[in-house]
Amino acid sequence: MTLIGKAVVAQGGGPTAVINQSLVGIIEEAKRHPEITRVYGAIRGVEGIVNEDLVDLTQETTRNLNDVAMTPSSALLSTRVRPDKAYCREIFKVLKAHEIRYFFYIGGNDSSDTVRIVNEYAEVEGYALRAIHVPKTIDNDLLGNDHTPGYGSAARFVMQAFSGINLDMKALGGIYVGIIMGRHAGFLTASASAARKFPGDGPHLIYLPERHFDMETFLADVKRVYDRLGRCVIAVSEGIVDAEGVAIVTKHMKSLELDAHGNVNISGNGALGNLLAETIKAKLNIKRVRADTFGYIQRCFLGNVSDVDQEEAREVGEKAVQFAVRQGKSGSVCIERIGNYAVQYTILPIQEVAGLTQTMPDKFINVQGNDVTSEFREYIMPLLGTDIPKTAVIRAPKVAKIIHKEK
């Protein structure tokens, strides 16, 4: 079972605030195993392998690795390339030339599929390779995981933003719409619910891609909250769809931009927020309506991470190496929740994770489809970190009126 050779580590897809914790977890753990003779980093994911754009990560200082671990976004840069057979041939030329026997790929759904493809190619070729997918995604949509590294920190950002927005809107009134990332899974949008502390706190409404979005129902929901509180704070997933499954934003967009995988790009502009804000203004005749699209700010904001997320991201990296070397396995490292709150790590066959999407289970969404349940709150709270900033309200007693005496 002993397989001796070099390891290559790479990062794919969108960045997170803790993706480099996993990178450093892999590097540090790999250095503890003599089976791994050297740890290379490939620059820009699989592109770096094909181009032989490799760096020797065993020639890094401990201090710098620790600082890199605290730095958001892929330190080895990233790619959206998903290899086909011809691309795999190029990958394996390089793996063989450098005697690489361990492949660690930190990424989301697309990256897990890359690991599957590489793994299958290795079997066909008869090349002994341990290929491990190390999970990361702010979307929290990887199958087989209770949650994914990167989600907790992005969720914490969303929660802290909505805590501020709540207080802002309480002070000045009106309607606020915040558009959150998450194309198919509403986990990140749902995390806004963690901002609720005092009665009347928002978000008062939450719309997820797991439920059909209907504009008339939405307007009625908003009006009901606004009439009661004089304000309404709303969290909306960028990926909300109508009854036919068509993304609300694409219905109103001028031109569609396709990404490398043929997905329509729905991030990186304010179209959905503008659409909802304008509709509220026009139909409900409310003057102060604000819409923000959280966009790229939410996924690798510097210096505001969940410590729980950070620690787990480090551990999935360590476990990836242990599974590969000590157990001789390939596959996808997964996080399993075993207590309140405690986790353990398992490795699943890559086919059970690769390219599949986990969405919010029904138990996390309310019947009306415009909010989350308390079960979701139980799920999310430990992921946000142990040092959640406090908020407080003035509780001073009212002064008796002299001029405008109460009757």
Place this chain on the structure above:
Amino acid sequence: MTLIGKAVVAQGGGPTAVINQSLVGIIEEAKRHPEITRVYGAIRGVEGIVNEDLVDLTQETTRNLNDVAMTPSSALLSTRVRPDKAYCREIFKVLKAHEIRYFFYIGGNDSSDTVRIVNEYAEVEGYALRAIHVPKTIDNDLLGNDHTPGYGSAARFVMQAFSGINLDMKALGGIYVGIIMGRHAGFLTASASAARKFPGDGPHLIYLPERHFDMETFLADVKRVYDRLGRCVIAVSEGIVDAEGVAIVTKHMKSLELDAHGNVNISGNGALGNLLAETIKAKLNIKRVRADTFGYIQRCFLGNVSDVDQEEAREVGEKAVQFAVRQGKSGSVCIERIGNYAVQYTILPIQEVAGLTQTMPDKFINVQGNDVTSEFREYIMPLLGTDIPKTAVIRAPKVAKIIHKEK
């Protein structure tokens, strides 16, 4: 000079992350002066005075006040009302009925003008009142101040966001446009420059309302950076104007139909970001172009403040009470920088601050008008706080190529 009576404190205008530090500074300091017999809080700024919507802040616990101080956004809620003579009459009815002799108003330009109006009315009426304006604004545009409480924390948010964006865009490439608040003053937009650490770090271009914005020059700037780096990170003030002083967003709204609905409003939405992103896509033929409007997230994000800002916001509150009681003054509390880095507090006649706008001095803006100077960097750095999160890059040596041998 001794003036005995109650004090009323209120908050006006947009919120900041540290506005309640000033509130609590006022309350705690007022309790130390027997001249102030009670400290009332008016709910929703001057509206709370007129409506006698008052709470007794001397009946608050220390713990809760400390927690309120750490909470963003006006704890006493806010207003956009600026009193006229009739409104002042109503204010003074209440001040007299409750024997209020001290008026502390925490706010920006409009609130300072309210203090001026109230002050003038008191003189005309011959009613002994000390009216003090306590500064706050994320825009940093109050005259007479080196900087204003609230700015440092908002600037820190913008800096941390751009640090993350830098890393994100480095990993995936393309163009990023971040739209920052500040209609007339570019200070907050300029703070994005503090995100630069390593060579090649952005923002590579910064556009401020103090300089005329020309679309052709902008596109040429962007192209130059993109051709060199394969990415370009841009910070743009929401208030940029053309040579005629017309806001870019309104100007292009008429000619360019950005939103499929054609009913886009110019504030509290992503219109300017979309306009710039669409223009870059169309004219420079670059595919990955992303625009985020920082909007309301940047001004009272929970739990990520500058400690320097926090401490100064507390001190301006304390000093307001000391100036009013110990020196018998009315006016506007100002922050003066007396060292690198040290401040002291002065009180200016309200007329020298009220309703006036400070913009970025020429020495802070480069000749081309698309960046800040190193003098600005010296100015901003101490305001961001003492514990700036670190970033690091991989510095591992390249691995010699075997297949694609260098010639």
